[in-house]
Amino acid sequence: MNRLISSTFALILVSGLGPAKAGPDAITVGVLNDLSGVYADLGGPGSVAAAEIAVEEFGPTVIGKPIKVLSGDHQNKADVGSQLARRWFDVDHVDMVIDFPNSGVALAVQEVARAKKKIAIYSTAATMDLTGKACSPTGFQWTYDNYSNAAGVASALVKKGIDTWYFLTVDYAFGLSLEAEASKAVKAAGGKVVGAARHPLNTPDFSSFLLQAQSSKAKVIAFANAGGDTVNAVKQANEFQIVQGGQTIVTPVTFITDVHSLGLQVAQGLTFVTGYYWDLNDQSRAFAEKFYKKRKAMPTMAQAGVYSGVLHYLKAVKEAGTDDGIAVAEKMRELPVRDSFTQTGSVRADGRMVHDMYLVEVKKPSESKAPWDYYKVLATIPAAEAFKPLAESECPLVK
Known part of the structure; x- marks a missing residue:
């Protein structure tokens, strides 16, 4: 079966209710990512599970409509991703798309979402252009960037x-x-x-x-x-x-699934920056517990970012009282981001969601006390320092 066709209908979920069709009488979130390739572990089906958790936390409806989660595989191809996004917007009545662990795909979808006035949230794509020269009124970069x-x-x-x-x-x-x-x-x-x-x-x-x-x-x-x-x-x-x-x-750019795959004997001592670690605080552990029940693994920062992005989008829809993309985007910029991913988040004019980041080091095998106990947090990088200053942005929305 053609992968594009099959992925379009690969996984249609309503939180707690089983399969259902997307439509104009629902608020539909589309998780568009790599479900089977090089980025499947860090995003993939785990990102779909994260979106489900966000819906479960928020509740089954918003502005009187049921909330649905759709997923598809962009195969790391910009043309496949943009075609799938266009079909979702035009035929399947998808209101928002999220994830995109491929910057080339993300940049292509950014233009489709801009033209359709639909929300696009990039949890995994890291190119600076998404909130720089290619920024969009309805485009948001959520978890980290280069x-x-x-x-x-x-x-x-x-x-x-x-x-x-x-x-x-x-x-x-x-x-x-x-x-x-x-x-x-x-x-x-x-x-x-x-x-x-x-x-x-x-x-x-x-x-x-x-x-x-x-x-x-x-x-x-x-x-x-x-x-x-x-x-x-x-x-x-x-x-x-x-x-x-x-x-x-x-x-x-390292994810906890990378460390898990490598094993501590090989990965020990690797130092990097992350936007999320499951054992950071009570809020991060609360989300991780729900995620582990679904996936039998701890969430990556990308998957936690999908959870946060979906939850913030739904809050903005509620506040706006509509699913109109431009109106929802305005509310997304106004509302603070407070959830199990971050308690310090805010959305800038260029679409960059800024929040605290963490400098971590992978533990030695002897330092790990339990499964998935992999990181030592060396320092917190405050939101104001973690991301490129807004004054240096190339985004036309800022200038």
Whole structure:
């Protein structure tokens, strides 16, 4: 069966009520992501479960309409994602789309949602353009971005004297943007970028790229990729004994599912920034408990961001008294973001939701006391510092 057709109807859910059709008499949320590929673990079916939890918490209706959750697989292809979003908006009466673990897909859908005046929330896409030059009145970047996850780590390491960097970068919008933001931070702190290698999405073999990185003699090898690519790159770097040879590996965009896949013996010591950790506080643990019952795994920051985005959208619909995209977008910018993902969130004019971020380090096996007990929280990065200043935004809505 054609994957586009099957994914359009792959999973239609009403919280607690079983299968149902989307329609104009419902408020329908579409979770559009990678359900079966390189980003399936960090988002995928888990993001659908997170959206369900948000609906369960909010209640089954808003403005007198039942709330429904639809999901589809964009296959990491911009044309598939944009076609599916257009069909959802035009035929299936979807009101809001969320997730997008692929920046190329996200940028394509941003234009469809803009034209249709529909809400799009990007929990996983990290390119800065979504709230920069390609920003939209109805587009929102929720969980993290390439600035939040690259700038802080790069600056901190350079200041410690770990000041020469080499990048292994996935060759599309996300990776290129991540490399660019990290490079700016390295140079601003007085460091130097000595080279970069570009790899295809979902490549199985990193050996040639790792050999180039080793031979560069850079103090840091930064993996500007995510999901399965990060997992495979770290595993193969371990086989090459890169860390034992004196070089530091940095993985700016890392998810708890990556650490789980790698195991603490391999992942120990990895340092990165995250927007969510399940064991951070009572609120984060409350969401994690509900998620674990559905998925038998702890949520990633991307999945927690989907929960938060859906919940905030529904609150905005209630406050606006309508599902009109422009009116709801205005309310989303007005309302504070307070939920199990964040208690410090606010939405800026450019669509960036800013909130506290956390610098974490993966524990040694001996430090972990229970399943999924993986992170040591080293520092809280306040919302005002975690994201690129609004004054530096390229978003036309700001200027």
